[in-house]
Amino acid sequence: MNAIGTEQQLVSLSRGALRHDVVNRLLKAIFQGELTAGTRLVVQGLADRFGISSTPVREALVELEAVGVAQFTHNRGAIVKPFGPQQLRDIFHLRRILETEAARCACGRLQRETLVTLRFQMQELADDDGSRQWSEEEMGSDRRFHELIAAGCGNARLADEISRYDTLVQAVREIVGNRRQVQEQALDEHLAIIDALLADDAESAAMQMARHIASTGTAVEMVMFAAG
Amino acid sequence: MNAIGTEQQLVSLSRGALRHDVVNRLLKAIFQGELTAGTRLVVQGLADRFGISSTPVREALVELEAVGVAQFTHNRGAIVKPFGPQQLRDIFHLRRILETEAARCACGRLQRETLVTLRFQMQELADDDGSRQWSEEEMGSDRRFHELIAAGCGNARLADEISRYDTLVQAVREIVGNRRQVQEQALDEHLAIIDALLADDAESAAMQMARHIASTGTAVEMVMFAAG
DNA sequence: ATACTCGGGATTGTACATAATATTTGGTGT
DNA sequence: ACACCAAATATTATGTACAATCCCGAGTAT
Incomplete structure (x- = not known):
């Protein structure tokens, strides 16, 4: 039910480069199998868990799509692609x-x-x-x-x-x-x-x-x- | 001086998929040589010219970086990479x-x-x-x-x-x-x-x-x- | 001439509004 | 009573408006 693990990821994310940090965290989560195929990457949810705003998260998601680990569907947001x-x-x-x-x-x-x-x-x-x-x-x-x-x-x-x-x-x-x-x-x-x-x-x-x-x-x- | 050609690109951009449209327009502009190497891709400027808001433009820019035609520098935004x-x-x-x-x-x-x-x-x-x-x-x-x-x-x-x-x-x-x-x-x-x-x-x-x-x-x- | 400060412009991030999709609820017909 | 459809509601994506931070350069004083 939860989009990401229950771990309350509070932020020490340095101002500036938020997007990049989010990308890396999500990458790691996906590769570790915490985020499995088909999981919806809900922007607001991620923003809350990271303690940041939605914009950098969204930008991170399009970057994740670009590296091929997430996939956008129009008006339905991003889901994680299979990884195994x-x-x-x-x-x-x-x-x-x-x-x-x-x-x-x-x-x-x-x-x-x-x-x-x-x-x-x-x-x-x-x-x-x-x-x-x-x-x-x-x-x-x-x-x-x-x-x-x-x-x-x-x-x-x-x-x-x-x-x-x-x-x-x-x-x-x-x-x-x-x-x-x-x-x-x-x-x-x-x-x-x-x-x-x-x-x-x-x-x-x-x-x-x-x-x-x-x-x-x-x-x-x-x-x-x-x-x- | 102007970030993009003077052409007043007014919008009939369908709601949803704004980002994608912006990407394509900028791609075309870069390939056509209207946007030359080193030109700053100023978010607000582009948003104004396209008649849209800044968020989709920003997302378009990170996509452009991903396909290798633009380059981000931290806290200094994106510039177009050389194309010839x-x-x-x-x-x-x-x-x-x-x-x-x-x-x-x-x-x-x-x-x-x-x-x-x-x-x-x-x-x-x-x-x-x-x-x-x-x-x-x-x-x-x-x-x-x-x-x-x-x-x-x-x-x-x-x-x-x-x-x-x-x-x-x-x-x-x-x-x-x-x-x-x-x-x-x-x-x-x-x-x-x-x-x-x-x-x-x-x-x-x-x-x-x-x-x-x-x-x-x-x-x-x-x-x-x-x-x- | 050099270092410092201050202001303009732009990036980055936040808060909010709108529109589209998923879900649930309630009603209806069999 | 149950299945099915439809309207209302909730959730979420998408886009807008706004605020704070950061970089750069001009002007000034030492």
Whole structure:
């Protein structure tokens, strides 16, 4: 009956950027399964629970529709779209398509020096194994890596779309957490991709990227939907 | 100085779906070059010119940001992003990526009968050359074709993204108009893709689709940015 | 010349009105 | 008594009007 969990989400939402915060909260709620498919996203209800006004909520909803987790019907508001293993796979499928093409296009367009530097930092991380805040570092490295390729692909729009999907992936990551093993594997795969880029082998880079995304996709799926 | 052209756009905008109409108008304006890069999209100004209130305009703006033609800066509102030949190419590049993968995935997932039927209708169109409303028919055929593949690719999200890009392409189409020659070529390419699908040759279908999108992309670019 | 303040303009958020849809209630016919 | 239809009511989406905050630039004083 209740549109959102009973948790009384009172606000420490910083003035300005309300919309963004609402988007992230709802994303998380949907991915966690608190908001299930078909649930009506009642504007006033959400506004009350978040302790804010309706306008930012409405704007958040159109953003949610844009990222494909909610759906508007005219004069009937928004409902949440299904989210489960299949939808997670779909997300990573899209991400794979986008980032693969980005890697292909970025090949030969990035400065060697930049690549070498990044590779060095990553290699260092791979060795410096024991540090307690390794996860954080790896997190940053991961982001930089993917952003570098996206930014260097020569298609600003493609970079934007990748960034859009990064929003979703970040939300997933918040739920899944940072598994050490997954991050280590990711690091290896990143290195392989950089090597392909350094070798000016676009197709190899694309292939490796495809494998990389697919692998993290299945890893995430394992964690999120451990058979119950 | 003026945020939008001086044209006094008075409204016959039907109640409900205001947002959508605003989106389309602004899209058209941006693609036509009336709104150039960096122009501030002042909410109140647009609301006045459209004769409506600010809320739907604001929602339209976040939608425009989502489709990548506007950009928000916090507490400084939205500005229009650059649009020119390069950006048009970027759009068709994305569309190519998406639809190519859709074709690849749809191969073997569509009912033969559906394909055969569609092929028959298209072949009929190819023959029935003289009709005066040929353009309209072709238009519908085009849409059906691409929607069929998108819907049948097995990834609802991919279908959604394709639909999102269709919004952009439709806006472009409104400006470019329906060139007979382009449509005829498109029809041929559609037939080739269907044949590949019927032959269960996913890679061929993907290839043909890539060529098809690329070809219409360059055709559109020719028309829109005829060297001046 | 530089730093500071103050004012105009615009974004962001709130409160309210209107219209459309869903629901419930009451009546009617079988 | 029960099913079904219709009108009234409640809920919610959509749009309008308004207030507060924020950014930027002009003017001024040091």
